[in-house]
Amino acid sequence: MYKRQHLSEEEHNRFIEDHPNGDLLQLTDWAASKKLTGWYFRRFAITDETSETRGAATLLFKKVPKLNATLCYISRGFVCDYHDHALVEAMLKEAVAIAKEEKAYTIKIDPDLPVARYEDALENLKVLGFRHHGFQDGMSKNTIQPRQTMVTDIAKDDASLLKSFERNNRTKVRSALRKGTEVYVASREDLPVFVDLMKETGERDGFLTRDITYFESMYDHLNPNGHMELFLVRLIPSNVEASVIEDLEKLDKDIEKAGKKKDGIKKDNELKGLAGRREKLENQLEEARRIKQAHPEGIILSGALLALSGHKAYYLYGASSNEYRDYLPNHHMQFVMMQYARDKGAKTYDFGGVSVMPEKDSPHFGLWQFKKVWGTEVSEKIGEFDFILRRPIYMAAEIGVPIFQKGKIRMNQLRKGKKE
Structure with missing residues (x-):
């Protein structure tokens, strides 16, 4: 019923982008960008008896050190109709044939399919022989891609x-739009500025950041075909100055109006509040003029990489300066990137992984707080699966190595405790 079909890279990518279950991580552009970190890829597509393309997949492979084996990873799973169980079985058959040629010990998939609508697919994958990793938390380190992400319509x-x-x-977005910052699509030459912001963000928030070659590889492979853009936010002092002057003029009218009211406690309190606002605006005006003198061309405050694939947009990486955070550059940037993605045909905007409703003392609470305010909903996916091809190597790589690593970490913690 189904047979393998050869598609050009352009045809393959077009099918991925047009399909309801297509995903950025199935594009050949994405797969090519992973070569820097030791991955290589193969791909296939299949047709039905009418010669219509029904499914496609990009298979990433990475060699296992010291073993004559590879890991096969189909990131975000086959691109096909998962309700069609015969089609999924045909996709698996082709994937197994290629994976065996590459000496893979397992085929790992993590389809971007909502649990609520694809319970049948989840059960079918188990029937076909896939091992389900369970419903992991969105920030779990036990999966490659997060099972739970936050998505805005x-x-x-x-x-x-x-x-x-x-x-x-x-309120913050409206304020950010008129504070004097400018959001623009930057170029490859601006990547060093973005990487510097990433380092500053990593030091502030306590996470390791990538080398510039990683971002250059992503940009070089994804940008030419319109699958990625670098956005930067510049604080423009002259715009800030003009905005503050306009606010002062409006405030002076309010003060004049309030002064004409009958004397009383209410009037005094109103005038006191207006005077406090005026003092704050005067300080902002002085700051804008100092910035203008020191940085007449402005200052870059934030940056982000936005990825696009068909009807989906993805907020991949974001960074911001420690300075001038009161200008809310990230709020301005997020709104503009959503507008840009929508105008390019995207219907959803994925903020990435999140731990859903964590406790306030959780290290993931701040991330949850940030992502939930953008009109987002939790996308609960069916999870990660393994189709085991070489069980002894699988047991060693997927179970034995993690146990050994956890034991090593525990031993180091015990040794550290004894020394202290």
């Missing part, structure tokens, strides 16, 4: 999009 006009945000976040 951006298929709406600007007013509706803004209205979908939580109230406090709407």
